[in-house]
Amino acid sequence: MDLTFSESERAFRDELRAWLDSYDPGSEPAGDEDAHYAWRRDFQRALADGGWAAVHWPVEYGGRGATIMESAIFFEELARAGAPLPANVLGLLLAGPTIMSWGTAEQKDRFLAPILTAEEIWCQGFSEPDAGSDLASLKTRAIRDGNGWLISGQKVWTSGAQYSKWCMLLARTDPDAPKHKGLSYFLLDMEQEGVQVRPLRQITGESEFNELFIDGAVASDGQLLGGLGNGWKVALTTLMNERAGLAFFLQVRLRQLLDALSAEVAAAGMLDDSGVAERLGEVHLRAEVLRLTAYRGLTATEKYGQPGPEGSLTKWMWSQTNQQLTELAAQLLGSSALRAADRWAYELLRARGNSIEGGTTEVLKNIVAERVLGLPRAH
Amino acid sequence: MRFELSDDHREIGRVARELLAVRAPMSALHEVAVTGEYDGALWGEMVSLGWPGIAIAEKHGGQGLGAIGLAVLLEELGYACAAAPLLSTATAAAAIQAYGAEEHRARWLPGLAAGETTAGIGSRDLAADADGAAVAVLIDGDRAELVPAPATEPFRSIDPARRFATVRGDGEPLAAGAADLVRAAIAAELVGICQRALDMTVAYVKERSQFGVPVGSFQAVSHRCAEMLLHTESARSAAYFAAWAADADRERLREASALASAAAAEAGRLVTGSAIQAHGGIGFTWEADVHWLYKRAQLDIAMLGGARRHLIALGRIAGERAAAR
Ligand SMILES: Cc1cc2nc3c(=O)[nH]c(=O)nc-3n(C[C@H](O)[C@H](O)[C@H](O)COP(=O)(O)OP(=O)(O)OC[C@H]3O[C@@H](n4cnc5c(N)ncnc54)[C@H](O)[C@@H]3O)c2cc1C
Numbered sequence: 001m002d003l004t005f006s007e008s009e010r011a012f013r014d015e016l017r018a019w020l021d022s023y024d025p026g027s028e029p030a031g032d033e034d035a036h037y038a039w040r041r042d043f044q045r046a047l048a049d050g051g052w053a054a055v056h057w058p059v060e061y062g063g064r065g066a067t068i069m070e071s072a073i074f075f076e077e078l079a080r081a082g083a084p085l086p087a088n089v090l091g092l093l094l095a096g097p098t099i100m101s102w103g104t105a106e107q108k109d110r111f112l113a114p115i116l117t118a119e120e121i122w123c124q125g126f127s128e129p130d131a132g133s134d135l136a137s138l139k140t141r142a143i144r145d146g147n148g149w150l151i152s153g154q155k156v157w158t159s160g161a162q163y164s165k166w167c168m169l170l171a172r173t174d175p176d177a178p179k180h181k182g183l184s185y186f187l188l189d190m191e192q193e194g195v196q197v198r199p200l201r202q203i204t205g206e207s208e209f210n211e212l213f214i215d216g217a218v219a220s221d222g223q224l225l226g227g228l229g230n231g232w233k234v235a236l237t238t239l240m241n242e243r244a245g246l247a248f249f250l251q252v253r254l255r256q257l258l259d260a261l262s263a264e265v266a267a268a269g270m271l272d273d274s275g276v277a278e279r280l281g282e283v284h285l286r287a288e289v290l291r292l293t294a295y296r297g298l299t300a301t302e303k304y305g306q307p308g309p310e311g312s313l314t315k316w317m318w319s320q321t322n323q324q325l326t327e328l329a330a331q332l333l334g335s336s337a338l339r340a341a342d343r344w345a346y347e348l349l350r351a352r353g354n355s356i357e358g359g360t361t362e363v364l365k366n367i368v369a370e371r372v373l374g375l376p377r378a379h
Numbered sequence: 380m381r382f383e384l385s386d387d388h389r390e391i392g393r394v395a396r397e398l399l400a401v402r403a404p405m406s407a408l409h410e411v412a413v414t415g416e417y418d419g420a421l422w423g424e425m426v427s428l429g430w431p432g433i434a435i436a437e438k439h440g441g442q443g444l445g446a447i448g449l450a451v452l453l454e455e456l457g458y459a460c461a462a463a464p465l466l467s468t469a470t471a472a473a474a475i476q477a478y479g480a481e482e483h484r485a486r487w488l489p490g491l492a493a494g495e496t497t498a499g500i501g502s503r504d505l506a507a508d509a510d511g512a513a514v515a516v517l518i519d520g521d522r523a524e525l526v527p528a529p530a531t532e533p534f535r536s537i538d539p540a541r542r543f544a545t546v547r548g549d550g551e552p553l554a555a556g557a558a559d560l561v562r563a564a565i566a567a568e569l570v571g572i573c574q575r576a577l578d579m580t581v582a583y584v585k586e587r588s589q590f591g592v593p594v595g596s597f598q599a600v601s602h603r604c605a606e607m608l609l610h611t612e613s614a615r616s617a618a619y620f621a622a623w624a625a626d627a628d629r630e631r632l633r634e635a636s637a638l639a640s641a642a643a644a645e646a647g648r649l650v651t652g653s654a655i656q657a658h659g660g661i662g663f664t665w666e667a668d669v670h671w672l673y674k675r676a677q678l679d680i681a682m683l684g685g686a687r688r689h690l691i692a693l694g695r696i697a698g699e700r701a702a703a704r
Binding site: 265286295299372373376 | 616693702704
């Protein structure tokens with residue numbers, strides 16, 4: 001057991017810090033979602049120019065071939081520097097690794113490089129109006145048409161679809177097969193007649209996510225990933241990367257938020273009140289335990305390869321802690337934290353999505369019970 | 380950064396798990412509960428394996444495996460819920476080794492390592508195995524003291540498989556940090572207690588059927604088990620961090636030990652209580668062994684001083700750190 005960074009890990013961190021110090025992202029655009037997105041895109045381009053866009057990708061695909069631990073350091077440093085989340089986060093963390101796992105040489109050649117530079121943004125088209133937690137029951141159909149595929153159906157909650165060139169699309173290719181077997185995973189071009197994107201307004205007032213109306217959209221065989229009828233397995237690769245990889249970044253962001261709250265509470269002299277100290281201590285405890293557990297998970301992933309179902313545990317811990325933290329902020333900071341433009345007001349509302357996005361907490365508990373503890377399937 | 384036990388530490392845990400499963404089954408606790416006496420032969424085996432001196436330096440006759448070695452061993456002690464003065468002796472010895480004066484070490488450690496003497500651990504009001512001990516290490520908040528030949532008044536607690544007493548007599552202070560080390564060790568035992576409660580519960584709810592299906596297929600039950608896992612793993616992450624800090628980064632021990640104490644106190648309460656609930660009526664009987672875990676957890680949590688004081692300390696640490704930025 002060694003909880004310090006090794007010499008090479010420290011060198012990696014210092015080099016990155018120096019780069020981050022030299023990059024000035026400018027001030028975060030407020031109020032305008034498109035300007036905000038453009039700001040994140042600029043940041044990712046700069047990262048790509050500096051060779052920092054996808055440190056965890058192998059060198060042959062334009063990454064740095066960084067170890068898992070170095071990727072963790074990367075996200076820690078990004079959060080510490082107050083840097084934006086790179087625009088193409090779903091491409092970098094979900095689509096890229098899924099294509100590397102399942103793609104043909106041609107697919108890797110075609111799709112990976114533009115992910116790095118944020119030239120082509122990706123979104124994830126899994127959920128449908130009638131298929132959320134029960135994802136495998138999805139109805140979007142892909143029908144054989146000559147040498148390609150014709151796709152029709154509806155997707156919902158598709159984050160970032162308005163900026164996306166490509167969509168990780170799960171569709172049914174065989175309606176007669178058992179529900180998990182009849183699915184295929186497409187790399188769908190969003191820039192075509194057959195795909196319409198309509199923004200949905202969230203409880204925060206913004207529109208991160210969208211509805212997708214797909215009507216006779218086309219895809220070629222070269223856009224089928226991982227083989228016909230294998231979509232469920234490919235989708236699981238995406239979901240595992242989502243719960244394990246993204247969670248690490250978010251866990252670091254949570255720490256930043258907690259530091260901000262702690263500073264405000266300390267400055268207001270509120271920590272003399274042991275009741276306040278106790279409640280802040282509770283969130284501090286959860287945030288630290290999450291960080292430690294995430295590092296245990298990374299060590300295990302480093303040793304055994306793919307992230308395991310334990311990622312569900314950290315995703316669940318993260319969403320719970322972020323909700324507890326933002327609610328504590330609202331309670332301790334009083335009405336100022338509830339003004340529409342206040343940062344804490346936004347965080348409070350946004351946190352409600354945490355226990356729904358990427359698998360609801362109830363579904364994650366099912367996964368933990370069945371896959372980690374080996375309990376019989378719930379009903 | 381490598382957050383996992385080394386092969387050597389894992390091996391200590393494996394050996395302890397196997398030995399205790401055979402030599403200290405929970406069925407043996409029924410007799411201890413009647414006689415109030417530990418099994419001397421079991422303690423003899425622990426001594427012959429060098430367990431009391433796991434964290435004592437080789438120079439004083441121990442194994443020199445540090446706080447991590449101690450944590451791994453105590454986790455297994457908790458898992459077995461074994462009746463033996465091991466938590467007390469090995470932890471007191473670790474505290475004297477790391478935070479005692481040289482004369483303390485020379486005077487107490489060789490005897491403890493050799494199993495010729497035992498030690499007590501806890502506080503003035505609640506000391507485990509202090510009766511008949513050569514020395515006791517007692518904590519009170521951030522302070523720790525060493526009481527030679529403690530004068531004791533034994534009492535029966537709700538955990539009949541561990542011997543408790545109150546302690547009188549003069550003490551000599553141990554250096555700052557000793558109390559944190561002691562709590563980190565108790566937290567490690569609690570992790571094992573939780574793991575056992577979880578394992579027993581998972582096994583039971585797979586077997587037990589109602590309404591024609593295993594009760595573990597009801598979400599109210601399976602989600603409870605998932606919560607038990609979450610708390611157990613949280614406590615484990617914090618306990619290992621504290622053990623590591625005790626060995627490798629003492630500046631972080633205060634915070635790490637508060638994290639471990641608070642996480643273990645919370646987990647111990649929730650996980651062992653949940654175990655009884657998930658066992659139904661059987662879980663409420665003296666015969667089914669889940670209650671030993673609940674009881675030991677309650678006493679361990681009391682020795683930690685409960686969760687609240689640690690949470691308050693952590694809140695203030697978070698505030699100080701953020702303000703210093
Ligand atoms: C901010 C945000 C961003 C998102 N981004 C994307 C995206 O980019 N791409 C995408 O494909 N999807 C996205 N989603 C969708 C998300 O994955 C789904 O909302 C989620 O999987 C839940 O599905 P649902 O909304 O249909 O809820 P339902 O499945 O209808 O669930 C309703 C309630 O029932 C509970 N429930 C359902 N099944 C069970 C069960 N078996 N056991 C116990 N309880 C159960 C749920 O926990 C929930 O509380 C996003 C969601 C949010 C909030």
